Amino acid sequence: MTLLELLVVVAILAVLATVAIQSTTDIGNQTRYDATQKSIGAFRTAVLGPPGQTAPDGALMATGFIADMGRVPRSRNLTHPEFGEVPDLTELYSESLPSGLKAYALHTAGEGNVALTAITAVSLNTIAERTALYDATVKIPAGWRGPYLRKPPTELTLVDGWQKPLVSRVDMGSTLAELQAWPTMLLRFRTGEQFELQEDANYTAITETNRDVVGVFSVSGFEGAPASTDAYSGRFYSTIQNNEYQVKLVVSVAIPTSGIYPSLKAASSYILISLFGPNPEVASASDGRPVRAWVHQIPYTTNTSDNVSVEFDGVHAPTIGTRVIRAILKGTNAIPIKGRVVYAPISSGSQTISIQFP
Numbered sequence: 001m002t003l004l005e006l007l008v009v010v011a012i013l014a015v016l017a018t019v020a021i022q023s024t025t026d027i028g029n030q031t032r033y034d035a036t037q038k039s040i041g042a043f044r045t046a047v048l049g050p051p052g053q054t055a056p057d058g059a060l061m062a063t064g065f066i067a068d069m070g071r072v073p074r075s076r077n078l079t080h081p082e083f084g085e086v087p088d089l090t091e092l093y094s095e096s097l098p099s100g101l102k103a104y105a106l107h108t109a110g111e112g113n114v115a116l117t118a119i120t121a122v123s124l125n126t127i128a129e130r131t132a133l134y135d136a137t138v139k140i141p142a143g144w145r146g147p148y149l150r151k152p153p154t155e156l157t158l159v160d161g162w163q164k165p166l167v168s169r170v171d172m173g174s175t176l177a178e179l180q181a182w183p184t185m186l187l188r189f190r191t192g193e194q195f196e197l198q199e200d201a202n203y204t205a206i207t208e209t210n211r212d213v214v215g216v217f218s219v220s221g222f223e224g225a226p227a228s229t230d231a232y233s234g235r236f237y238s239t240i241q242n243n244e245y246q247v248k249l250v251v252s253v254a255i256p257t258s259g260i261y262p263s264l265k266a267a268s269s270y271i272l273i274s275l276f277g278p279n280p281e282v283a284s285a286s287d288g289r290p291v292r293a294w295v296h297q298i299p300y301t302t303n304t305s306d307n308v309s310v311e312f313d314g315v316h317a318p319t320i321g322t323r324v325i326r327a328i329l330k331g332t333n334a335i336p337i338k339g340r341v342v343y344a345p346i347s348s349g350s351q352t353i354s355i356q357f358p
Helices: 003-048 065-069 127-133
Strands: 076-080 084-088 105-108 114-118 139-142 184-187 215-218 236-239 247-254 270-278 291-299 307-312 321-330 342-346 349-356
Touching: 003 065, 065 139, 065 321, 127 270, 127 321, 139 270, 139 321, 247 270, 247 321, 270 307, 291 307, 321 349, 342 349
Parallel strands: 114 291, 247 349
Antiparallel strands: 076 084, 105 139, 184 215, 215 236, 247 307, 270 291, 270 321, 321 342
């Protein structure tokens, strides 16, 4: 073999080695990219539940953290060896019941278990009135039944494909350029705003404990990736919009026009329409009750229609999941009339549920 032929062979081998290294790098980046997408996508599934679930009757239903807890997860501090104290998603991946939360169960609607939110003024002055609302025979599904997702057994917290932890720093900054100095973060909505990922927007990072976490955003990526591209540059994010878990719910109640009902109409008569679900504030220092009841009270007089409707939305918006609805009529007789208990699978969007008295 001549020297020229040897040089040609060496050159060919060098080219092949370069191609092989580049291919290996691309495969590695693709693997990390896919792993990050999977990790961040798991956040949505854990919070909202798998999409497309249906009840036995074919109705859409929701599971996941919000369905069980009535709220999005909240940040809890984690002591990380690299970052120190950082707000983390422990509520989603903890292997044991997080402190302050109640375990999932069919909790009774007895007075000791139910926190009351009166949307309109509610009369609960007599024992009969209180017993009708706080009914221990009614069971409300509520409570933590995690873990809702799994973290790698070798890691303290959730990580992306580059093994960067999905935690939030207290010193991250607020602009996109500042945030790119850190691998990942947890996001929350600023009051009244919807989250959009924009180059010139300010981002609100979770920098303290007990804040609602509605998104994760990873800026990991391989060196040299163009910042303007999404593939491999690390623009991985997943957020949950309010309308994905808060529901505009209308409850329509039909009242019989015959029998005892017409005689019960009076200035002092009324109908209670209650929506029961998990108590979002169960972990607060002042409220350890696992169930919350949102209650409308409407008059039941000679001017009241035999079909009445109330709306739960805005501040009193129910969240996705199985919720319990009941109507109670307090007329001129001493004993309130209880409507049947309705277990309703609530999914995102607007819904109307019709119930009637026996």
